[in-house]
Amino acid sequence: MKPAFSFIILTFNEEQHLPRLLNSIARLNAPIFILDSGSTDDTLKIAESFGAMVKFHPFENHPKQWDYALKNFEVQTPWVIGLDADQIVTPELLELLINFNDETYGNVEGIYFNRKNIFKGKWIKHGGYYPKYQLKMFRYGMGYSDLNENMDHRFIVTGNTTIWKKGHLLEENLKENEIRFWIDxxxxxxxxxxxxxxxxxxxxxxxxIKPKLFGDPYQRTAYIKSIWWKLPRFLRPFIYFTYRMTFQLGFLDGRTGILFHFLQGFWFRLIVDVKIAEKLNQSKQK
Structure with a gap:
């Protein structure tokens, strides 16, 4: 029976993560395509041991890497699933994929998966991080990578989408257990x-994506971003961190969770604002 979907995975020195992901989807017997950006560890050996088709492309940013992958792999299945190497398909999500029937989703072009983010062994359950829906599965040829983003990569479809609230993608980058890696x-x-x-x-x-407060998950994100860009720089990291910690109950994630919210919701945003100010000042001096 011809599989309904293929997997595309991006890698760079992922020997620590790739076996977890590939073992989590092995029962599906689906085609696996891996786009590598120059791994020097055992990533490629691991990929080959699982029968994956591997290509190389130098890395610039995630949206462009995904764009290259979607345009250069010879996908033969009607659907494709794009995953990060540090993600794992849970047994519940695996069952949904095992029982997936293309005919049931005849009027659907994209499917959102529910992600659980793990930081230093802790599930980040609050602060707006759960539930977190990401469009990871879409009809091949109907979905594309959003090149209007430099860092946040997302797939876009123009047709109908649906959300799988049951089952999860677990995302845990073990390299980030060392804080220097996270900061760098x-x-x-x-x-x-x-x-x-x-x-x-x-x-x-x-x-x-058109900003829409009561739209799909990505439309809501676009709406929030449209507000973020209007807020005063240097003040907005304080506003965002306070909102995550109070209204979105980030404090309930405990010491490790609070550290994550501080780093991701405050420190990172503040560094961005500092760099924006520096770059604008440099432009004025030219």
Missing amino acids: KHNRYSDLVANEEIERMENLRKQT
């Missing part, structure tokens, strides 16, 4: 976000 990674990300926001100020970049 997000320092790089802050450059991408700062450049992107300046381009939005100059009307060089627009949101692909």
